[in-house]
Amino acid sequence: MPEDKKSAKGWPIGIAVFYASFVLFLLAALFLTAMDQDDLVTKDYYAAEQRYQEQIYRQQRTRALHEKPRLFFSDNEQLLTLSFPEEFPAASVSGTITFFRPSEADLDHTIPIELDDSGVQLIETAQLQKGRWKVKMLWQARGLEYYQEEVIVVR
Template structure:
């Protein structure tokens, strides 16, 4: 049986389409290829961008800023002694860029002007720490990237 060039092109095209469809189904069905959004409600989040920038600027303008560092016992957030601990309210979001299943947030409850998030709650790798807090009615946002090893 002889195959002419027209039949060859149709067979090649059919094989290519089969390969592409197989690849699409494999990526969609395999959990190894997770394609989640970084933020669930992206556009809703984007509408508050100017407000977020104002809170970041408020934190940047502070003379004494809170520090976020990774230590042996975990992530330690320390506020300067000039702040009264009982007037600070807010939460700390630890965001894992590689897998949103590990994201969690913690309310700010200070002990001696600091809070420690235990090492056992964290896995190795990069973490983005977003601390949204309020002091004397003014809102602040502090962002930091830490690496847990």
């Protein structure tokens, strides 16, 4: 019988410990969520969304082309060849090529599109570090903007 009295006295302490633990958990959760920064990626997120929609339109225009610009990467020659189809005269094309390194943002760089008379641009890749690169082409022709991405791996 003395054991029943001992276990009967323990349950109020158990309940008190449970409630105290629950309150501490709630306070800790409140503190952690209050300290969490929910900064927006950009302050002008609405304008950024509009720009993103324009990017979608550029990609759709590129997909609708009968013949798209081609990138040919020769690792042996350390040369990237960009060639535009004949429907885009070289003089009417302007834009940029961005070499985007997903693993190291400091290596990203942008160069202008400068086609020769045959619609080709040769780009030396010797300065590119080994690894995966996204080549992002943004160009304008015939009053419209186009966008295309390709992945190359420098070995």
